[in-house]
Amino acid sequence: MNIRRRTRVCRNDLPRSVRCVPTDELVFEEHRAHLVRVGYRITGSVSDAEDAVQEAWLRLAGLDPDGRAAIRDERAWLTTVVGRLCLDRLRSAAARRERYVGPWLPEPLLTGDDPDEPLNAVVRDEGVRMAAMVVLERLTPPQRVAFVLHEALALPYADIAAVLGCPEATARQHASRARRIVADADPPQRATTAEQQDAIAKFADAMARADGAALVALLHPDAVWVSDSGGRSKAARREVVGSDKVSRLLLGLLDRYGAQMLAGWSPVMVNGELGIRSSAFADTAAGAAVFSLRDGRIAAIYQVVNPDKLPDGTPR
Numbered sequence: 001m002n003i004r005r006r007t008r009v010c011r012n013d014l015p016r017s018v019r020c021v022p023t024d025e026l027v028f029e030e031h032r033a034h035l036v037r038v039g040y041r042i043t044g045s046v047s048d049a050e051d052a053v054q055e056a057w058l059r060l061a062g063l064d065p066d067g068r069a070a071i072r073d074e075r076a077w078l079t080t081v082v083g084r085l086c087l088d089r090l091r092s093a094a095a096r097r098e099r100y101v102g103p104w105l106p107e108p109l110l111t112g113d114d115p116d117e118p119l120n121a122v123v124r125d126e127g128v129r130m131a132a133m134v135v136l137e138r139l140t141p142p143q144r145v146a147f148v149l150h151e152a153l154a155l156p157y158a159d160i161a162a163v164l165g166c167p168e169a170t171a172r173q174h175a176s177r178a179r180r181i182v183a184d185a186d187p188p189q190r191a192t193t194a195e196q197q198d199a200i201a202k203f204a205d206a207m208a209r210a211d212g213a214a215l216v217a218l219l220h221p222d223a224v225w226v227s228d229s230g231g232r233s234k235a236a237r238r239e240v241v242g243s244d245k246v247s248r249l250l251l252g253l254l255d256r257y258g259a260q261m262l263a264g265w266s267p268v269m270v271n272g273e274l275g276i277r278s279s280a281f282a283d284t285a286a287g288a289a290v291f292s293l294r295d296g297r298i299a300a301i302y303q304v305v306n307p308d309k310l311p312d313g314t315p316r
Contacts, residue, residue, distance in 0.1 A: 033121035035082050041148045042086040044106030052085035083163040090141040101231030106133040107309045108288050111269045123272030130271045130302045131187040131292040139178050147178035191293040196274040219243035220297040230306035233285035
């Protein structure tokens with residue numbers, strides 16, 4: 001990389017690996033979590049988000065002194081570039097998703113306890129919880145970009161219009177329509193850690209006892225089960241809706257696979273919320289699931305068992 005203005009500075013408020021680095025690299029580290037969050041919310045893919053962020057960084061580093069001096073706000077400039085790159089990826093992915101086998105869920109963000117882990121800064125945002133990400137799938141690519149850039153990041157409509165390649169008035173319309181769709185979907189807010197722990201404990205207990213009545217009582221009447229396999233593993237090919245139907249599905253799986261279904265369960269953070277990681281068993285791949293709670297009951301269970309989205313089933 002042809003990195004200019006490589007004055008070295010030291011800062012103790014950054015991870016040890018980047019405390020003494022060129023100033024251009026400090027700019028990148030300062031905004032990286034924000035940019036990955038933007039890319040992930042637009043594309044639903046960590047790899048696409050990280051590729052876009054890396055490309056934006058290369059473009060910044062490749063500017064000549066005059067081009068760099070013309071940038072008034074590096075964060076806004078980088079956000080705009082990442083938004084434009086992710087819009088291109090989102091449009092190219094549309095055809096692939098039409099051919100996708102079964103429901104499509106965003107790639108889950110699995111995080112551990114390391115405070116320096118980059119994704120830990122990303123998942124602190126309310127907007128990346130799985131329930132909120134699923135709602136974004138209802139938006140067109142321009143609506144999704146306009147919503148993320150304006151509603152979540154307060155980017156001016158003029159800048160959003162530049163990303164979308166449309167007049168400012170059109171960018172406003174995209175954002176307005178996206179707001180209505182998101183408001184109508186009304187995704188549950190993030191539950192407290194204690195509420196998540198209580199729900200998962202009760203769920204695990206009901207499953208261990210094969211207690212259908214307890215499962216129905218724990219599930220919201222309109223509960224939905226969404227399982228993303230991409231056809232790569234055994235999973236429901238359609239969403240299952242209703243507490244009775246979801247309970248019957250779970251008990252049916254338990255009847256088929258027995259104790260081995262529960263043996264490999266362990267807790268994991270999924271998009272910033274407590275979830276369950278499962279080991280591979282029989283004809284089912286390893287996966288991760290996260291619950292969305294409403295009024296203290298499970299409103300949705302989002303399960304990903306597509307190995308392409310969970311290459312090793314472990315936190316990154």
